[in-house]
Amino acid sequence: MRTEVKSKTDRPVAARTRTKTFARSDDHGHSLNTRRCALVSSGSYRKRTSGDESACHHMVWDISAISVYTMRIAELLGKRIGVSGPQWMILIAIEELSEGSGLSVKAVAALLHVDSSFVSVQSKVLEKRDLIRRSRCMEDRRIMLLSLTNKAISRLKPLVPTRSRLHESIRADLDRAAFLQLSNMLSDLRDRMRKETELVAAGK
Numbered sequence: 001m002r003t004e005v006k007s008k009t010d011r012p013v014a015a016r017t018r019t020k021t022f023a024r025s026d027d028h029g030h031s032l033n034t035r036r037c038a039l040v041s042s043g044s045y046r047k048r049t050s051g052d053e054s055a056c057h058h059m060v061w062d063i064s065a066i067s068v069y070t071m072r073i074a075e076l077l078g079k080r081i082g083v084s085g086p087q088w089m090i091l092i093a094i095e096e097l098s099e100g101s102g103l104s105v106k107a108v109a110a111l112l113h114v115d116s117s118f119v120s121v122q123s124k125v126l127e128k129r130d131l132i133r134r135s136r137c138m139e140d141r142r143i144m145l146l147s148l149t150n151k152a153i154s155r156l157k158p159l160v161p162t163r164s165r166l167h168e169s170i171r172a173d174l175d176r177a178a179f180l181q182l183s184n185m186l187s188d189l190r191d192r193m194r195k196e197t198e199l200v201a202a203g204k
Contacts, residue, residue, distance in 0.1 A: 013144070079161065081155040083131070086112075087122055091131065094146050095156065102135065102145030120144070 071085055078088030093111050094103045105123065109116040109136035123146050131152040137143035148156075171179055 073166065077159060080133060080159060083126070083129075086114075086118075087126055090119060090122055090126065090146075091148065091156065093133070094148055095153075098147055102133075102137075102147040104137070105144045105146060108146060124150075 010111050074088045075085035078085050081088075083091065089112055090108055094110050097103050097107070097111070105116050105119050109119045112119070123132050123134060123144075130149050133147045133149050135145050135147070136141065137145050158191075
């Protein structure tokens with residue numbers, strides 16, 4: 001009985017594509033074999049998803065990237081005045097929302113979506129560096145109010161042009177109505193994602 005021997009070319013095309021190797025690298029030193037496999041996997045995945053589902057995936061990754069860029073900018077601007085990225089966010093939150101009367105620790109934590117204890121610890125660090133003033137609310141002594149010192153205001157002032165450019169970049173060519181609509185849509189999405197986080201945390 002003659003034994004039939006299959007050649008390598010008898011394998012499915014997809015399998016041949018995944019195992020094909022490249023000896024050279026691209027301009028950044030990345031293996032082209034790795035890049036090819038990534039492209040094949042990505043393409044196969046896209047074929048298994050609907051148009052709406054694919055668009056949703058892209059939006060999730062875009063939002064994730066925006067978050068990464070935002071925190072990186074906070075780190076870079078914070079470094080210019082000698083604070084960390086999270087500390088920079090705390091300072092900016094107080095500057096933009098305190099309206100001179102101070103902003104509560106709880107309000108800052110809610111804005112940054114972190115625990116109040118984190119804001120409390122960081123505010124004490126900033127207080128020691130004479131960048132934040134901590135004081136008790138006259139109406140409710142349980143509430144700790146945070147406000148910027150003259151030193152903090154002085155350090156933030158040179159960064160106004162950079163921050164203004166950043167705001168213009170965020171607004172892009174949207175008019176006021178379109179920008180407000182986008183802002184409201186993002187707020188609604190944030191609230192829905194918070195609820196989803198609670199569901200996932202509950203094991204659902």
